[in-house]
Amino acid sequence: MTNAYITVSHPSREETVINKSRFIGYAAPCTSESDALSFLQEIRDEHKTATHHCYAYIIGENSGIMRYSDDGEPGGTAGLPMMDVLRARNIVNCCVVVVRYFGGTLLGTGGLVRAYSQSAQSALNAAEIVRMEQTSLLSCELPYQVWDKFRYTVEQLHVMIRDVEYSNIVSFILAVRSCDKDSLMPKLLDSSERMLKIHSEEESYEAWKAK
Numbered sequence: 001m002t003n004a005y006i007t008v009s010h011p012s013r014e015e016t017v018i019n020k021s022r023f024i025g026y027a028a029p030c031t032s033e034s035d036a037l038s039f040l041q042e043i044r045d046e047h048k049t050a051t052h053h054c055y056a057y058i059i060g061e062n063s064g065i066m067r068y069s070d071d072g073e074p075g076g077t078a079g080l081p082m083m084d085v086l087r088a089r090n091i092v093n094c095c096v097v098v099v100r101y102f103g104g105t106l107l108g109t110g111g112l113v114r115a116y117s118q119s120a121q122s123a124l125n126a127a128e129i130v131r132m133e134q135t136s137l138l139s140c141e142l143p144y145q146v147w148d149k150f151r152y153t154v155e156q157l158h159v160m161i162r163d164v165e166y167s168n169i170v171s172f173i174l175a176v177r178s179c180d181k182d183s184l185m186p187k188l189l190d191s192s193e194r195m196l197k198i199h200s201e202e203e204s205y206e207a208w209k210a211k
Contacts, residue, residue, distance in 0.1 A: 003061065004134070007093045008127035009207050011039075016122065018115050020103025025123030027096045030057060033065050036095040043097045051102040054078035054116060057095035058086050073100075077112035082120040089124065093132075096120045135206035136181050138174040141197045153191035157184055160206075174198075175206055 011028040026043055030036040036057040044053050056068035056079050068079030082096050098119040107115060142150055147170050154161055160175035176184055189196055 005061070005092050005132050006090050006129060006210055007132055008091070008124060009130045010127055012123050012127035014119070014122040014126045016119060017103075018111075019105040019107060021105065021107070021115070022099075022101040022103065023115055023119040024099040024101075025096065025119035026098070027094060027120075027123040027127040029093060029127075030059060030095045031093055033057075033059050033067075035059075036067075039095050040097055043099060047099045047101075049101075050099045052078065052100040053097060054082065054100070055095065055097045056080075056082035056086055056120070058083075058092045060092070063087075063092055073112060073116075074109060077109055078116045081113045081117040085117055085120040085124070089129070091124065091129065094124075096123055098123075129210045130207040131210045132205045133208050134178040135204055135208075136176045136178050137202050137204055137206075138176065138198050139200040140172055140174050141199065142170045142172070142192055143195050144170060146192050146195055150188070150192045150196070153188060157187060159184065159188070160208075177208065178203065 008027050008029050011026065013024065013026055015022060015024045017023070024047070028039045030039060036059060040053070040055050047053065052071045052073055054069060054071045054073060059065040066083065068083040070076070070078040070080070078098065082098060086094060086096065098116050151161065161172050162175060163173045165171040
């Protein structure tokens with residue numbers, strides 16, 4: 001993908017009971033349809049005795065692949081509401097699966113739509129929504145005497161520091177959104193009193209907290 005997009009950062013599982021039926025919602029990041037289908041199969045294998053395994057997923061730039069299934073529930077009461085949740089939140093490269101163990105009480109069309117929608121929402125919230133953006137990863141070094149000041153500036157500018165190593169100097173990876181790099185680097189250099197050394201740079205898609 002060439003543009004920023006919203007997805008989930010890690011797999012999740014959330015369970016609720018509605019009128020004696022168990023609804024277990026799962027969400028996972030998927031970068032291809034084969035990833036989504038593999039995730040779905042894992043859930044099916046884990047819940048072989050479940051009454052329904054309903055799902056929805058959106059994969060690719062411009063939502064190129066969109067699939068959903070009611071898996072035996074009345075048409076439009078499960079997979080489509082789950083798909084609507086993904087679309088309403090602009091989430092892509094993600095698969096949501098809701099497993100139902102029927103508890104003996106019919107929920108009706110409206111009840112099913114609410115149950116599957118809520119289960120999908122809960123699973124997505126538990127998975128943490130992030131924004132994947134083109135990011136410059138800078139391999140850096142900095143003397144200790146300016147480290148605290150530099151780190152404070154980084155926090156204020158919403159830049160990320162990772163892989164910190166302490167020796168005679170501080171070595172770390174500085175992650176800056178590529179679109180912000182030109183405007184932020186002068187501030188970062190100033191905060192380091194021009195002592196920041198950048199040894200290498202590469203571009204990557206990285207997860208940032210969704211606003």
